Amino acid sequence: MSRTIVIDPVTRIEGHAKITIYLNDEGNVRDARFHVTQYRGFEKFCEGRPYTEMPALTARTCGICPISHLMAASKACDAILAVRIPDTAVKLRKIVNLAQIIQSHALSFFHLSSPDLLLGMDAPIEQRNILGLAASHPEMAREGIWLRKFGQQIIEKIAGKRIHPAWTVPGGVSAPLAPETREWILSQLPEGIRIIQRVLEWYKSAYGQFADEIEYFANFPSLFMGLVNEDDSLEHYDGALRVVDDRRRIIADRIPSADYQDYISEYVEPDSYLKSPFYKMMGYPEGIYRVGPLARLNCAERTGAPLSAVELFAFRKLSKGAVLSSFHYHYARLIEILFGFERIEQLLNESDILSEHVRAHAGPNREEGVGISEAPRGMLLHHYKVDRNGLITWANLIIATGHNNLAMNRGIAQAAKHYVKGDKIKEGALNRVEAVIRCYDPCLSCSTHAFGEMPMRVQLIGPEGTLLDEKIRTI
Amino acid sequence: MSTPSRVITLTLDDREVGAHTDQTILEVARENGIVIPTLCHLEGLLPIGACRICLVEVVGSNKLLPACATKVTDGMRVITQSERLTRYRRRVVEFLFASGNHICAVCVSNHHCELQDMAVYTGMSHLTEPYRYPKLRVDASHERFVQDDNRCILCQRCVRVCAEIEGAHTWDVMGRGIEARVITDLNQPWGESDTCTSCSKCVQVCPTGALSIKGMAAAEMKKRKHFLAQYWTLKEEES
Numbered sequence: 001m002s003r004t005i006v007i008d009p010v011t012r013i014e015g016h017a018k019i020t021i022y023l024n025d026e027g028n029v030r031d032a033r034f035h036v037t038q039y040r041g042f043e044k045f046c047e048g049r050p051y052t053e054m055p056a057l058t059a060r061t062c063g064i065c066p067i068s069h070l071m072a073a074s075k076a077c078d079a080i081l082a083v084r085i086p087d088t089a090v091k092l093r094k095i096v097n098l099a100q101i102i103q104s105h106a107l108s109f110f111h112l113s114s115p116d117l118l119l120g121m122d123a124p125i126e127q128r129n130i131l132g133l134a135a136s137h138p139e140m141a142r143e144g145i146w147l148r149k150f151g152q153q154i155i156e157k158i159a160g161k162r163i164h165p166a167w168t169v170p171g172g173v174s175a176p177l178a179p180e181t182r183e184w185i186l187s188q189l190p191e192g193i194r195i196i197q198r199v200l201e202w203y204k205s206a207y208g209q210f211a212d213e214i215e216y217f218a219n220f221p222s223l224f225m226g227l228v229n230e231d232d233s234l235e236h237y238d239g240a241l242r243v244v245d246d247r248r249r250i251i252a253d254r255i256p257s258a259d260y261q262d263y264i265s266e267y268v269e270p271d272s273y274l275k276s277p278f279y280k281m282m283g284y285p286e287g288i289y290r291v292g293p294l295a296r297l298n299c300a301e302r303t304g305a306p307l308s309a310v311e312l313f314a315f316r317k318l319s320k321g322a323v324l325s326s327f328h329y330h331y332a333r334l335i336e337i338l339f340g341f342e343r344i345e346q347l348l349n350e351s352d353i354l355s356e357h358v359r360a361h362a363g364p365n366r367e368e369g370v371g372i373s374e375a376p377r378g379m380l381l382h383h384y385k386v387d388r389n390g391l392i393t394w395a396n397l398i399i400a401t402g403h404n405n406l407a408m409n410r411g412i413a414q415a416a417k418h419y420v421k422g423d424k425i426k427e428g429a430l431n432r433v434e435a436v437i438r439c440y441d442p443c444l445s446c447s448t449h450a451f452g453e454m455p456m457r458v459q460l461i462g463p464e465g466t467l468l469d470e471k472i473r474t475i
Numbered sequence: 476m477s478t479p480s481r482v483i484t485l486t487l488d489d490r491e492v493g494a495h496t497d498q499t500i501l502e503v504a505r506e507n508g509i510v511i512p513t514l515c516h517l518e519g520l521l522p523i524g525a526c527r528i529c530l531v532e533v534v535g536s537n538k539l540l541p542a543c544a545t546k547v548t549d550g551m552r553v554i555t556q557s558e559r560l561t562r563y564r565r566r567v568v569e570f571l572f573a574s575g576n577h578i579c580a581v582c583v584s585n586h587h588c589e590l591q592d593m594a595v596y597t598g599m600s601h602l603t604e605p606y607r608y609p610k611l612r613v614d615a616s617h618e619r620f621v622q623d624d625n626r627c628i629l630c631q632r633c634v635r636v637c638a639e640i641e642g643a644h645t646w647d648v649m650g651r652g653i654e655a656r657v658i659t660d661l662n663q664p665w666g667e668s669d670t671c672t673s674c675s676k677c678v679q680v681c682p683t684g685a686l687s688i689k690g691m692a693a694a695e696m697k698k699r700k701h702f703l704a705q706y707w708t709l710k711e712e713e714s
């Protein structure tokens with residue numbers, strides 16, 4: 001008779017979820033699943049609304065990364081307008097998108113994950129948070145907070161309100177860049193670069209201690225999917241889709257956004273509201289792929305900026321093919337923060353960045369539009385259909401956490417098999433299973449609406465369905 | 476022939492003021508710097524007393540009267556601010572929110588909306604009635620404008636400006652009570668209206684996001700109503 005361990009909900013990830021670990025008769029882990037239990041039905045909600053509302057409306061699906069939804073939604077709307085938006089608008093959107101990635105990665109790394117890394121996976125739960133980090137590593141905590149704030153300030157200064165700005169609109173952006181804002185961001189960038197380079201040095205010196213976690217944290221072959229530029233460099237806003245395999249061989253490339261359905265299919269599992277997309281050519285579940293920072297670095301040939309290029313070179317040495325351990329999502333995030341700063345600097349130095357021509361005007365010229373951009377957690381896809389008056393008749397959103405769903409399941413099963421033993425759950429083991437999920441930094445508020453730390457329920461169910469052990473912790 | 480206007484006196488909140496008999500309570504109050512909130516009323520259009528935000532107490536009358544549509548009389552004693560009025564006005568705003576679908580954060584008129592302003596003015600921070608969530612229509616058939624019943628408060632400014640100023644009378648009201656809706660022509664899609672001249676006056680006077688210019692994203696719609704004052708100044712000069 002098999003037994004089930006339920007971890008519900010996972011602490012320190014954004015949203016509301018539950019982990020179930022299935023034990024076999026011998027008390028060993030047979031399988032593990034990650035469930036998302038709430039559904040907000042946004043796609044239905046959008047029907048009948050003017051397409052021009054989609055950026056603001058879909059930004060509401062997520063209180064954590066509204067900017068990413070604004071980007072994908074605006075791009076889908078641009079496709080409906082069938083216009084080429086002004087170059088300056090593209091550049092400004094890129095800057096804001098990168099600032100969002102920087103602030104989100106800083107939150108993920110410093111606030112949510114670095115307590116595990118710096119204080120250890122077995123440290124008391126009360127200390128494994130940003131406050132514990134501030135007590136033991138004040139410099140690191142302060143710098144993490146600085147990085148996040150800087151990302152947020154860039155967004156606020158360019159796009160106005162930090163959360164849900166109405167600045168990105170179909171056809172471009174609603175206001176040009178102010179010269180003072182450009183000066184200010186440029187003046188702060190060197191400090192950001194200095195900080196992230198130091199953190200990278202620390203990470204490289206420290207990850208050796210986590211050999212075990214690197215080995216068992218969702219370390220398995222899979223496909224990777226991400227956007228790349230025409231010159232194969234790292235891209236977060238535009239570009240075309242690329243799919244690479246575990247040996248970094250390109251198996252599909254230059255896929256235009258509008259053709260995504262030829263390559264991705266979606267499977268809805270009965271126990272989760274999260275859709276499970278897979279790579280169509282390989283079927284379900286073999287076509288499992290990962291998106292996000294790790295996937296992007298595995299997909300791109302180069303970063304396109306000097307300092308991050310050096311870091312990418314070091315990163316490549318981790319593995320002959322693609323870097324497979326999800327533990328290194330952390331590493332990839334740090335490299336992307338550095339890249340973000342470099343790229344923002346490049347964009348701010350473009351000659352037309354202060355141009356006032358930032359918006360194209362048009363009506364709905366096409367009845368369908370797809371917008372893909374890279375959110376902090378990975379590819380975000382918006383696909384709309386409109387009637388001839390521009391009212392939404394159908395919408396499909398695939399969020400990054402959805403793309404990673406199958407990979408997360410496989411990852412926690414792998415970690416649980418290694419760390420969970422017997423019918424009592426040790427704190428350290430539990431935390432490692434959760435930490436796998438945190439590697440992916442899943443943003444579940446797209447389907448739920450919670451932020452930060454929550455109570456966690458751990459249930460251990462015996463052979464006849466009896467409760468053997470239960471832990472409830474409130475942080 | 477209307478009777479010629481006479482000069483009279485009345486009291487507004489304990490202040491004795493002079494006025495003409497052809498003036499409304501609202502006009503006299505405004506002349507004397509007394510604020511009475513309004514929503515359906517718009518200077519330059521005929522008052523219809525549709526929204527009941529401007530209700531005032533008149534001593535001797537057991538009914539509350541709309542200041543925008545009630546003429547002053549000699550010796551009238553008007554109370555424009557009281558606890559009872561505050562309560563009523565807040566309820567009116569509450570009902571307006573409850574009877575439509577107002578999701579301000581995604582609305583074209585967010586931050587530039589008279590209904591929103593009125594919620595702030597009356598201190599309506601939440602609803603005591605449940606939302607109705609009615610299923611309402613969006614008409615985006617017009618080439619340049621969008622009409623969204625979800626945000627309509629039936630103030631009929633569109634109806635009036637179209638009939639009284641533009642002279643097209645494209646808009647009207649169909650149905651009664653909670654079922655009432657504004658329609659174009661004989662309830663045809665706006666884009667197929669024979670009478671609409673696409674002048675955009677209705678859009679500009681609409682106090683909410685119910686009428687907007689096509690293509691505007693959240694919070695982008697700012698209404699420009701100054702044309703009404705200009706229109707009447709010109710008219711006066713002409714005569």
Ligand code: SF4
Pocket residue numbers: 576577578579580582583584585586588589590591626683684685
């Ligand atoms: S019209 Fe728009 S801004 Fe005004 S109250 Fe309604 S939803 Fe809010």
Ligand code: SF4
Pocket residue numbers: 626627628629630631632633634657677680681682683685686
């Ligand atoms: S559409 Fe606007 S102007 Fe017309 S009745 Fe509704 S709220 Fe008033």
Ligand code: FES
Pocket residue numbers: 512513514515516523524525526527528529530541542543544
């Ligand atoms: S303003 Fe007087 S009834 Fe609406």
